[in-house]
Amino acid sequence: MIGVLSELSYWQVTSIRVVAGLVAVLLVAGTLVYAHLFKMVSFMQSRLGPMEAGPYGSLQLMAEIGKFLQKEDIVPRRADRFVFKAAPFVVLTSTFLLLVVLPGGPDAWFISNDLGIYLAMAVSSVSVIGILMAGWGSASKYSLLGGLRATGQLIAYELPLLLAVVGVVIQAETMNLQEIVLAQANGEIFGSGVIGNPFIITQFVGFLIFMIAMQAELTQTPFDMPVAESELVTGYMTEYSGLRFLLFFIGEFATAGVFSAIAAVLFLGGWYVPGLDPADNLLNVLGPLVLFGKVVLLTFLVFWVRFTFPRFREDQLQRLAWKFLVPLALANIVVTGVLKVVV
Amino acid sequence: MGLVPGLVKGLVVTGSTVVRTVFPKRGVRTLVPAPTKGAATVQYPHVKEAPPTRARGVIALHEGNCTACMLCARECPDWCIYIEGHKEKAPPRRAGGKPRQVNILDRFDIDYALCMFCGICVDVCPFEALFWSPEYEFSEPRIADLLHDMSRLSEWMETVPEFEDYESGSVAKQLKVPPT
Amino acid sequence: MTVTERQQLSYIAAQAADARVNLEIETEGMTLNIGPQHPATHGTLRIVAKLDGEQVVAAEPVMGYMHRGYEKLAEVRTYPQVTTLINRIDWLGSFANEVPFILAAERLMEVEAPPRAQWIRTILFELSRIANITLFLGDMAVQVGAITPVFFAFRDREHVLNQIEAATGGRFHPNFDRIGGLKDDLPAGWVAETRGAMRKIRAFCDEIEELVEGNEIFQARTRGIGVIPPGVGLSYGLTGANIRASGVDWDVRRDSPCGLVHDQVDWKVWTHPDGDSFARFWVRLQETREATKIVDQLLDGIPSGPIMAKVPVIIKVPAGEAYVETENPLGVMGYYVVSKGDLNPFRVKIRSASFSNVSITPWLLRGVYVPDIITILGSLYFILGDIDR
Ligand code: SF4
Ligand code: SF4
Numbered sequence: 001m002i003g004v005l006s007e008l009s010y011w012q013v014t015s016i017r018v019v020a021g022l023v024a025v026l027l028v029a030g031t032l033v034y035a036h037l038f039k040m041v042s043f044m045q046s047r048l049g050p051m052e053a054g055p056y057g058s059l060q061l062m063a064e065i066g067k068f069l070q071k072e073d074i075v076p077r078r079a080d081r082f083v084f085k086a087a088p089f090v091v092l093t094s095t096f097l098l099l100v101v102l103p104g105g106p107d108a109w110f111i112s113n114d115l116g117i118y119l120a121m122a123v124s125s126v127s128v129i130g131i132l133m134a135g136w137g138s139a140s141k142y143s144l145l146g147g148l149r150a151t152g153q154l155i156a157y158e159l160p161l162l163l164a165v166v167g168v169v170i171q172a173e174t175m176n177l178q179e180i181v182l183a184q185a186n187g188e189i190f191g192s193g194v195i196g197n198p199f200i201i202t203q204f205v206g207f208l209i210f211m212i213a214m215q216a217e218l219t220q221t222p223f224d225m226p227v228a229e230s231e232l233v234t235g236y237m238t239e240y241s242g243l244r245f246l247l248f249f250i251g252e253f254a255t256a257g258v259f260s261a262i263a264a265v266l267f268l269g270g271w272y273v274p275g276l277d278p279a280d281n282l283l284n285v286l287g288p289l290v291l292f293g294k295v296v297l298l299t300f301l302v303f304w305v306r307f308t309f310p311r312f313r314e315d316q317l318q319r320l321a322w323k324f325l326v327p328l329a330l331a332n333i334v335v336t337g338v339l340k341v342v343v
Numbered sequence: 344m345g346l347v348p349g350l351v352k353g354l355v356v357t358g359s360t361v362v363r364t365v366f367p368k369r370g371v372r373t374l375v376p377a378p379t380k381g382a383a384t385v386q387y388p389h390v391k392e393a394p395p396t397r398a399r400g401v402i403a404l405h406e407g408n409c410t411a412c413m414l415c416a417r418e419c420p421d422w423c424i425y426i427e428g429h430k431e432k433a434p435p436r437r438a439g440g441k442p443r444q445v446n447i448l449d450r451f452d453i454d455y456a457l458c459m460f461c462g463i464c465v466d467v468c469p470f471e472a473l474f475w476s477p478e479y480e481f482s483e484p485r486i487a488d489l490l491h492d493m494s495r496l497s498e499w500m501e502t503v504p505e506f507e508d509y510e511s512g513s514v515a516k517q518l519k520v521p522p523t
Numbered sequence: 524m525t526v527t528e529r530q531q532l533s534y535i536a537a538q539a540a541d542a543r544v545n546l547e548i549e550t551e552g553m554t555l556n557i558g559p560q561h562p563a564t565h566g567t568l569r570i571v572a573k574l575d576g577e578q579v580v581a582a583e584p585v586m587g588y589m590h591r592g593y594e595k596l597a598e599v600r601t602y603p604q605v606t607t608l609i610n611r612i613d614w615l616g617s618f619a620n621e622v623p624f625i626l627a628a629e630r631l632m633e634v635e636a637p638p639r640a641q642w643i644r645t646i647l648f649e650l651s652r653i654a655n656i657t658l659f660l661g662d663m664a665v666q667v668g669a670i671t672p673v674f675f676a677f678r679d680r681e682h683v684l685n686q687i688e689a690a691t692g693g694r695f696h697p698n699f700d701r702i703g704g705l706k707d708d709l710p711a712g713w714v715a716e717t718r719g720a721m722r723k724i725r726a727f728c729d730e731i732e733e734l735v736e737g738n739e740i741f742q743a744r745t746r747g748i749g750v751i752p753p754g755v756g757l758s759y760g761l762t763g764a765n766i767r768a769s770g771v772d773w774d775v776r777r778d779s780p781c782g783l784v785h786d787q788v789d790w791k792v793w794t795h796p797d798g799d800s801f802a803r804f805w806v807r808l809q810e811t812r813e814a815t816k817i818v819d820q821l822l823d824g825i826p827s828g829p830i831m832a833k834v835p836v837i838i839k840v841p842a843g844e845a846y847v848e849t850e851n852p853l854g855v856m857g858y859y860v861v862s863k864g865d866l867n868p869f870r871v872k873i874r875s876a877s878f879s880n881v882s883i884t885p886w887l888l889r890g891v892y893v894p895d896i897i898t899i900l901g902s903l904y905f906i907l908g909d910i911d912r
Contacts, residue, residue: 383681514827
């Protein structure tokens with residue numbers, strides 16, 4: 001795709017990219033909301049979920065969006081107006097920026113960056129600022145508590161997330177996400193290259209840590225202390241209504257999708273289909289779909305866990321991060337490093 | 344080992360509920376996804392569950408039996424029954440006898456906006472003029488329309504089910520619903 | 524668990540210290556109003572919590588937002604009408620509300636319900652306990668953050684509610700108990716269906732055991748949280764599963780039965796020595812199982828006969844006073860009925876379990892974290908209607 005795009009002028013390329021980015025985020029988020037939040041969870045609870053809007057309720061999300069758009073956009077009187085209003089956009093920005101480094105096929109991606117995963121990790125923490133802004137700007141005690149908890153938690157879990165990635169980086173010898181995929185595609189495991197070498201096998205501990213930390217980054221149960229609806233109403237989102245609440249809502253699911261995509265790229269071989277030549281042009285079409293399939297699978301895990309478990313308390317959550325996940329991730333790095341040198 | 348089993352068991356419980364909902368046990372067709380059958384809920388306006396025969400849905404009035412004795416209106420805990428009647432002379436039963444006095448019902452309203460569905464009125468009526476029907480679909484957009492008058496209450500009579508048999512060991516007398 | 528007195532003393536001392544600190548240094552805590560509209564208060568309870576960071580310095584429950592004046596209303600209603608009012612006190616186990624009142628009235632009138640009525644009464648009493656506590660089992664999980672169990676609870680409670688409705692005609696407000704017996708006999712086929720429902724409830728208990736009780740996160744959230752020593756619990760008037768979870772082996776159903784036939788069947792009172800939130804959950808879970816066993820045994824032995832004793836059509840209760848209490852789903856519920864020989868009771872004092880159960884919150888909530896407030900309130904298990912009446 002980069003080859004094709006280079007013949008177009010700058011504005012054409014840019015608008016194609018913007019549209020592609022929007023589609024990638026919104027379509028994925030919409031599908032995840034429908035498939036997991038509406039349907040899978042309903043089945044888990046012996047019910048059917050939305051059935052009226054469209055066949056099997058498939059247009060329910062549209063109805064919800066329509067509903068939220070009609071609602072009044074309330075700003076509390078004592079709120080810090082600018083901060084309050086800007087917060088959802090900051091959160092959403094971080095989601096879109098994450099997408100930039102994600103490869104969807106041999107050529108189908110936005111920018112080639114040798115610091116890919118590093119950039120992704122850095123950008124993902126921008127959402128913390130948005131959440132803190134929301135918590136502070138709302139002038140509400142529940143929001144403030146939620147915002148503080150969120151910040152503490154996101155910072156604590158950024159570390160294991162990063163450390164889990166380091167193992168992959170050592171093994172792939174690159175931070176470029178595209179090359180990480182290629183390393184998995186061209187790699188060999190158990191002396192055969194039939195399925196490539198998805199890092200989930202060699203980096204299983206890293207994968208587990210990544211998934212746990214990702215669950216926490218997404219503030220999904222059991223790490224949903226910041227939004228804990230039975231104690232803090234909805235945490236930092238308490239005062240939001242209408243469009244801005246919708247933005248937070250979409251942001252939540254879009255981020256779940258994008259993080260799962262990163263996990264899929266790092267551990268499940270990304271867009272690669274075993275048996276095909278990684279440079280095959282077919283993968284430019286198939287690749288995004290394969291990646292999407294893996295995203296759906298991983299988010300299924302996320303939501304399965306989310307709707308099964310109770311939540312941790314703040315201190316237990318921090319203890320898990322600092323006393324368990326971080327040492328484990330460090331050990332994982334050491335083992336990976338040693339094996340890399342020895343083997 | 345402490346951490347894993349409990350968490351995994353929980354996942355198994357919810358996971359198997361998904362499977363049971365999407366693939367309910369239906370013999371050979373089990374493998375065809377049928378969430379509408381597996382779910383515990385029904386899609387209300389399209390599918391309706393039949394309430395039990397005894398369900399207290401709406402009160403039906405058997406107009407012919409009511410003598411406007413006002414007992415029900417008096418016993419109702421929130422006084423939501425409104426009755427008006429007058430006495431009339433009816434022709435005597437036997438030729439040459441005295442003309443009879445009968446009570447004619449002019450008004451019999453139940454305000455369902457106030458009714459608590461306690462069933463006291465049905466219990467106290469000595470002339471078997473009130474019955475419970477399990478119908479429940481009589482909500483109204485306007486609260487004033489919840490006042491059902493005599494004709495509306497009489498229409499419910501058609502929906503009154505027969506009284507059920509009693510469980511074995513009972514010596515209670517079985518009641519009959521009078522024909523409308 | 525003999526920290527009772529020491530804890531009380533330290534409570535007093537800490538309160539004094541607090542007052543001094545607030546006076547001298549003027550530290551400004553944050554006052555958080557949890558409720559009256561809050562997702563965790565199942566109704567309109569308000570907890571005014573003074574926070575220091577996320578730690579509670581002092582908490583005060585404020586009730587009365589749902590006061591409906593039943594004690595006063597009962598004075599201007601005839602005896603049969605009162606039952607329909609008191610149905611609404613604890614709306615999840617309504618039938619159980621009627622029983623102590625009817626028993627008190629029966630005692631005043633010196634009538635006794637025929638055995639068949641007593642058995643059916645006991646069955647319905649236990650069914651309403653199951654309907655009530657099933658919801659607690661799901662709701663407790665919601666309070667600590669798991670959403671799915673409460674849907675399981677709603678799903679399986681339905682089987683019990685269906686049975687209650689099939690017998691009484693009302694899902695939530697049966698109004699089925701009468702002075703001297705019951706309103707009606709059971710419909711045909713009810714016994715077999717109830718057995719099926721009990722099987723489903725037992726399956727539900729197993730599910731909850733695996734999904735919630737065995738969950739390590741749940742245990743970490745509830746174990747050691749909100750410990751009530753038996754002495755403190757008793758002095759605050761805690762009853763029911765709350766006090767049994769503190770190791771006090773006391774159950775009105777067994778210890779002072781009156782009018783109900785719990786003594787005819789073989790069952791067990793569950794206690795737990797810990798007194799924490801987990802113990803309260805555990806005891807209730809076991810009680811639900813035990814209740815299904817009680818119902819099963821009672822179903823086997825319903826005697827035949829009439830369901831109504833001979834009572835006049837117009838009920839006039841002779842002058843006198845009576846107090847009857849029973850072990851309701853939420854704890855001990857009692858009615859003190861004073862009659863002057865009229866159609867109406869002269870005075871009805873309702874001792875509802877939840878009111879006493881929440882009165883321990885100021886003592887219990889000191890020094891806990893905000894998330895634990897919710898856990899503790901959830902595990903104390905109150906129904907707002909039962910607090911405010
Ligand atoms: S059901 Fe009860 S409240 Fe309703 S009309 Fe009859 S007596 Fe009155
Ligand atoms: S319905 Fe029955 S109780 Fe009421 S006025 Fe008519 S006869 Fe009397």
